[in-house]
Amino acid sequence: MQPPAPALDAMTTTAGFLLVLSIVIPVAGVLLAFIAGDRYVRLIACAIIPFGLAIAVAILVALPASNGPLVYLLGAWPPPLGIALRADALSAVMLVVTAVVISSVAAFAATDFSPAATETRAPFAFWILLLAIWGALNTIFLGRDLFTLYVALELLTFAAVPLVSLEGRSETLQAALRYLLFALLGSVLYLLGTALLYGRYGTLDIVLLSHRIGTEPAVLVAAALMTTGLLAKTALFPLHLWLPPAHAGAPAAASAILSGLVVKGSFFIIVRLWFNVMPGLPGFAATQLLAALGGAAIVVGSVVALRQERLKLLIAYSTLAQIGYLFLMFPLALGGTGQLESGGALAGGLLQAVSHASAKAAMFMSAGLIYARLGQDRIMALGGVGRVLPISVLAFALSGVALMGLPPGGAYLAKEILLQAAAEKGQWWWAVVLQAGGIFTGAYVVLVLAHALAPANEPITPDSPAPRIQELSALALALCSLSLGLVPWEAYLSIPHGVAPDKLGPEALSKALLPILGGAVVAILLGRWECPPGRLSRWKALMVIVGQVRRAGLTLGAIVEGCDNVLRQWPAACISLLMLAALFGASMLLSF
């Protein structure tokens, strides 16, 4: 009935053992920490993390030498009987970035979550959950079986939910419970899709499945259910009800992990599903739909971010917008034959994910430092913080610059690749969305920096300075994100030739003007400001015009915020989830 299984990757490669180690080491850390108890948990985590980093780098180095993906067959049983781990270029890059982000967050958290810091069990939980998230993410990046991915995804959620409520306040408990319930709904839909696929093809191995899969009703339903379930876990607009309170309520180090890494886990499974399992299935309509949701996420996330009063909520909404950015690559990766091609656009999308992971983690860490120093994080009251915490504000600014897609950041390279792909495909509308995304990001970064660099209204009380290691780890991660564009990616990702050849030249720098200047204008029109500074009073005529445009902008912003509030209600979010599943099914049916 079924064609004989092709003998693909049916051998463990020489460096394959590294794949097992990269999963086993964090898990071993979790178990050891449980045995050793409160006092040694930080020590164990800090001992494990360099090992994990070294293994991730070793996988990255071993990959080009092995002439194809690294494979490890668990128990030497080849699929479909056994399950395999497999590292291709995407996995290797994600593994290393995850390890780097985890390492710098650990350096940041080492003072906050030291064993003697508090009487609570928060430090104990934090280090264990950090290692658990790492293990789950590595499994997601390496898993070659849709069910393994399901289990890893659940592990990721179970480790991420308690991180939200680490402080145990009632709002964060509510946020965690909402996150958990909505994520469970998403994962059940994913599991339902897996069941349908298994029932049709008798295997869940990604490589085998990609050879057997055809366009059939059951597969369409499965694809639509799995995609929607994963989107709910990724918090793509309009399925984002859980994200803002969860990411804004967690402690800084936890927010950095949640925003930088955890949402990338389910995003990575969507990429696997669409590009590796069923590249021929989605077709034009479904990719356009997915990217349209991304575009809506960019607009709504950014506009609502500009209207926030608190810095951490602003950054959480910025995450919402940046998640939308990740999905713009799908229509641009669609080849002429209706197949999704793992070419330049995928490289661009992955670079976007990688640079967002590092930049957003750095941004949350610097926001955490500002919060710790001021005791609050109202954006209006940030005046003078640039004097007191220069390094933290610099880290915030640099991570903002990296997020905006300014050269030489990874996001800049990603944007150039995607713009080129949009031009080649003739889909100019995505080029508009890409540029608008950069401008919106520029807007909220400018808004925060303008407040942070303004003189203080009341002098900030002298207090103990922020621990240097915390400031430096945030700064290092921001610099890391900003230098991603200079990395020679060609060995791993298929970067199209001649994209952004000159990353620091005058031409590249002139492209930087658009997000900054456009961002400043958008920030003036849509952002929250107190009364305009008195020294501008001689430009009264100009202020009148600006004031009128601003009033229109604020009304528009209020409408968008109202829509966001409605969509974040539980029934509305669930109904949009079901509608999205139906829409994805219908749009895939269109491309038959």
Next chain:
Amino acid sequence: MSGPTVFGLCAAVAVGLGLYGLITNPHPLRKIIAFNLLGSGVFLLFGVLGRRGAAASVGNDPVPQALVITGVVVAFSATALAIALLLRLFQKTGSTTLSSGAPPNVSSDPSGG
């Protein structure tokens, strides 16, 4: 109607009821129960798949059983985690509603962060 079809329809009904409960019930505990019902429907579907393999004289397909066991463990731990969070929330606030968490942009929240 053959056995697998009947069970398949039962699975569909369970999934539908679970989804309905998860969407419409405002109470978190009922949402958790609805999630379990939804999960049971999916597990039943896995059972049907294994059984259908048996009907086609392949012997009883063991893979869906292994998947269901794993799925049950996952659903069990999810339920435990959700109940623990709910209990903690009840201890803190004395109520178990999720609706008051709707506007997170409360400027009067000095401890938020």
